[in-house]
Amino acid sequence: MATIPLRSTFRAPRLSRRFVPVWQRNFLVWRKLALPSVLGNLADPMIYLFGLGFGIGMLVPEIGGVSYISFLAAGMVCSSTMNSASFEVLYSSFSRMHVQRTWDAIMNAPVELDDIVFAELVWAASKALLSGVAILGVIVVFGLVDSRYVLWLLPLIFLIGLSFGALGLVMTSVAPSYDFFMYYFTLFITPMTLLSGVFFPAEQLPAAVQAAASLLPLAHAVELARPLLLGKLPDDILLHLAVLAAYGVGGFWVALGLTRRRLLG
Amino acid sequence: MTGVPAAIRDLALASPLEIRGLRKRYGDNEVVAGIDLRLRAGECFTLLGPNGAGKTTTLRCALGLTRPSGGEILLAGLPVPERAREARMRVGVVPQQDNLDPDFTCAENLLVYGRYFGLDDATITARIPELLAFAGLESKRDARIQSLSGGMKRRLTLARALVNRPDLLILDEPTTGLDPQARHLIWERLKQLTRNGTTVLLTTHFMDEAERLADRLAILDAGRMLTEGSPREVIAAQIEAQVVEVYGDWNGAARNGTSGAQAWAEAHAGAFARRYEVSGETAFCYLDDAAPLMAHLAEQQGLRYLRRPANLEDVFLKLTGRDLRD
Numbered sequence: 001m002a003t004i005p006l007r008s009t010f011r012a013p014r015l016s017r018r019f020v021p022v023w024q025r026n027f028l029v030w031r032k033l034a035l036p037s038v039l040g041n042l043a044d045p046m047i048y049l050f051g052l053g054f055g056i057g058m059l060v061p062e063i064g065g066v067s068y069i070s071f072l073a074a075g076m077v078c079s080s081t082m083n084s085a086s087f088e089v090l091y092s093s094f095s096r097m098h099v100q101r102t103w104d105a106i107m108n109a110p111v112e113l114d115d116i117v118f119a120e121l122v123w124a125a126s127k128a129l130l131s132g133v134a135i136l137g138v139i140v141v142f143g144l145v146d147s148r149y150v151l152w153l154l155p156l157i158f159l160i161g162l163s164f165g166a167l168g169l170v171m172t173s174v175a176p177s178y179d180f181f182m183y184y185f186t187l188f189i190t191p192m193t194l195l196s197g198v199f200f201p202a203e204q205l206p207a208a209v210q211a212a213a214s215l216l217p218l219a220h221a222v223e224l225a226r227p228l229l230l231g232k233l234p235d236d237i238l239l240h241l242a243v244l245a246a247y248g249v250g251g252f253w254v255a256l257g258l259t260r261r262r263l264l265g
Numbered sequence: 266m267t268g269v270p271a272a273i274r275d276l277a278l279a280s281p282l283e284i285r286g287l288r289k290r291y292g293d294n295e296v297v298a299g300i301d302l303r304l305r306a307g308e309c310f311t312l313l314g315p316n317g318a319g320k321t322t323t324l325r326c327a328l329g330l331t332r333p334s335g336g337e338i339l340l341a342g343l344p345v346p347e348r349a350r351e352a353r354m355r356v357g358v359v360p361q362q363d364n365l366d367p368d369f370t371c372a373e374n375l376l377v378y379g380r381y382f383g384l385d386d387a388t389i390t391a392r393i394p395e396l397l398a399f400a401g402l403e404s405k406r407d408a409r410i411q412s413l414s415g416g417m418k419r420r421l422t423l424a425r426a427l428v429n430r431p432d433l434l435i436l437d438e439p440t441t442g443l444d445p446q447a448r449h450l451i452w453e454r455l456k457q458l459t460r461n462g463t464t465v466l467l468t469t470h471f472m473d474e475a476e477r478l479a480d481r482l483a484i485l486d487a488g489r490m491l492t493e494g495s496p497r498e499v500i501a502a503q504i505e506a507q508v509v510e511v512y513g514d515w516n517g518a519a520r521n522g523t524s525g526a527q528a529w530a531e532a533h534a535g536a537f538a539r540r541y542e543v544s545g546e547t548a549f550c551y552l553d554d555a556a557p558l559m560a561h562l563a564e565q566q567g568l569r570y571l572r573r574p575a576n577l578e579d580v581f582l583k584l585t586g587r588d589l590r591d
Binding site: 008018021022028029100101102104105106107108109110111112264265 | 291328330331332350351353354358360362364365366367368369373377378380381382383426429
């Protein structure tokens, strides 16, 4: 609201350990529905991976020296991590904030909004990790990838979850209703998936589009995940990590400011 | 006096909530326009006011959930909003809208909420049976929230607000939407709490609730406190002792085309009552001695009337008017 100056709305996050019980709350809800949740999150990427992997794999024998399905595996891990984190902070966080008023209840206890939004972010990344582990498991069991560096995917998945969780929270902080999230998926998530090297190498794109795509967080996620899953060390590791971290920190900062304006006015 | 007794004396005198000159503006709209309030430990204080009077905003400011435009707040002795998080350790809140966790059972709701206060699971688990007993929900320990009635949800929300054993319990319209049985049970529990030393601050627009529960009350309208005191003091200070309500037909001589109680009031009420007003079909006469008016009314034909002691609702309507607040 107008009475809070911008400076105070977008002040630095003030975090405490009290975000832990909020994270625990979300985990406890998830645990009650863990199996259907993991299977649900697994189904979509698996259908794409095996459907496209075998289907297009017949037409495209090899990309960069590996089979198409092995190429696709890293893209599927990254995009499904992105989707899982995004869904959580959009639909589920919005329910807790706006529909169930769970955040209001928590703020009456000695927990600040900063802790709640941070807990939602960390929880979205945690849930993305839980789903990501399941996908990695299938990929490794079917021998689709070189599993030499596969464990490095775990912190990477968590980081991707944080980046997209933070971006999604920005949407949630200004959303009037669930319908609003459709725009985010149609105008941002879906085009990004096509431009970030998930299904085909970004080098296929015109130079101008490639340049634009190199700003997208998903592109950097894929640049890290693909070599790792093919048993190689990625180039420009620090650059890619820095871009993902910047989206995470920047997104969280903006989301927190907008959420403060929405709830603490 | 030595330092120790002084410290104890300060503790005993410390107000659970002290508000001075509170203001809150949204753009040009001043929702709270200068409220002063000092709760005494162990009392039940009621904020009474029509919708939009600024009751909820005052509570939100007191809890540090929104930054006031002016004024000072001390909650549990700590400045708010600066140290609101710490202060809320000592406070329990029952919000206007139920916001229990629909994914959890009753017991899980209490456990999860206790964790927000930094309590460990063993401590909370040990408190759960007494909290459920207090709310009359022992048999609903493992029931889902969706299966509870409105009254049960309110009681569970009350139990949840007590999980940290607060010194001050704040309730925002705790019985709105409840049936009489459920309201009486909530009132009983609140009395039990104040008897055991918990300070209670509640908002309501139900007069009977305020009259029944409040040690002291304040009537709020348009962000200002219009009067403050015990229910008896407020009634005695603000209004005549007796009220006679007059309605029905009247066969006396009517002037200016009016009829019924209104015509009667215009012709005679001023002669008997210190103050009267006509609302719809009824004339309300406020007076200290009703006997002469009653004698007069007994002689009229067609009029019906009701005599009763003045109550808080009369004060409320006198101070805040009879216009609808939508």
